[in-house]
Amino acid sequence: MASSSSVRLLLLIVLVTIPASLSHTILQIPPNRHASEDRKLRADDNLFCDSWRFSVETNDAGTWDSIPSRCVGFVQDYMTGSRYASDSAAVANFSLAFGQAVKLGGDGKDAWVFDIDETLLSNLPYYEAHGFGSVTFDEEAFDEWVDLAEAPAIPASLNLYKGLQRLGFKIFLLTGRSEFQRNATVKNLLYSGYSDWERLLLRGPSDKGTLATEYKSKKRAELITEGYRLHGSSGDQWSDLSGFAVARRSFKLPNPMYYIA
Ligand SMILES: [Mg+2]
Numbered sequence: 001m002a003s004s005s006s007v008r009l010l011l012l013i014v015l016v017t018i019p020a021s022l023s024h025t026i027l028q029i030p031p032n033r034h035a036s037e038d039r040k041l042r043a044d045d046n047l048f049c050d051s052w053r054f055s056v057e058t059n060d061a062g063t064w065d066s067i068p069s070r071c072v073g074f075v076q077d078y079m080t081g082s083r084y085a086s087d088s089a090a091v092a093n094f095s096l097a098f099g100q101a102v103k104l105g106g107d108g109k110d111a112w113v114f115d116i117d118e119t120l121l122s123n124l125p126y127y128e129a130h131g132f133g134s135v136t137f138d139e140e141a142f143d144e145w146v147d148l149a150e151a152p153a154i155p156a157s158l159n160l161y162k163g164l165q166r167l168g169f170k171i172f173l174l175t176g177r178s179e180f181q182r183n184a185t186v187k188n189l190l191y192s193g194y195s196d197w198e199r200l201l202l203r204g205p206s207d208k209g210t211l212a213t214e215y216k217s218k219k220r221a222e223l224i225t226e227g228y229r230l231h232g233s234s235g236d237q238w239s240d241l242s243g244f245a246v247a248r249r250s251f252k253l254p255n256p257m258y259y260i261a
Pocket of ligand 1: 115116117118119235236237
């Protein structure tokens with residue numbers, strides 16, 4: 001076997017005998033600076049956007065209008081890859097475990113409250129065509145999408161929904177959608193596999209202009225007045241879960257695409 005000093009000598013001879021112009025070409029191949037800079041920028045964006053996502057999911061970010069422009073690709077990857085499905089399943093599993101631990105009263109008053117959009121139904125087909133939350137919300141276009149009644153179920157939420165029903169919970173659907181969207185909403189829920197809810201609560205004329213937190217708190221308070229025990233509440237917005245008359249446990253589903261106060 002050649003010693004390292006003889007290898008070095010051989011290398012030196014080769015280098016000396018290569019013509020200057022050729023050695024320049026061989027030995028000074030410029031590194032692919034653009035590719036490595038792009039990789040670093042992507043890594044920086046991923047780190048920034050992952051921290052941003054953490055901050056909006058925990059509500060540390062407070063009110064926000066649209067996702068940062070540098071995070072569009074990140075949110076797209078999150079929503080369309082396996083991560084969103086995995087996070088949704090983790091939330092559903094913890095929710096069901098809690099539900100299984102509840103001792104039901106047997107009087108039909110044990111209740112669970114679900115939000116609808118990005119909680120039971122996924123509007124991802126709409127948001128895929130509207131920048132994943134990076135463009136200003138277009139109410140007219142979204143209402144047209146709701147009318148189609150084609151939003152698919154979030155699979156983990158459908159499992160949870162059916163699991164809670166089997167356990168004996170009464171299911172209340174409390175949504176920011178308006179009364180004029182009742183038929184389309186019922187059609188969509190049935191189409192995507194949900195059925196046998198106790199009541200579907202939508203915004204009526206007197207709820208117009210009320211913040212979601214206030215509107216949903218008032219509706220939950222009415223259920224409590226009717227004698228229901230609100231054990232669990234599931235929503236993709238903190239405004240689904242906070243305020244007053246809150247459930248014993250609140251379960252926050254992921255949604256890095258939009259914020260509702
Ligand atoms: Mg929602």
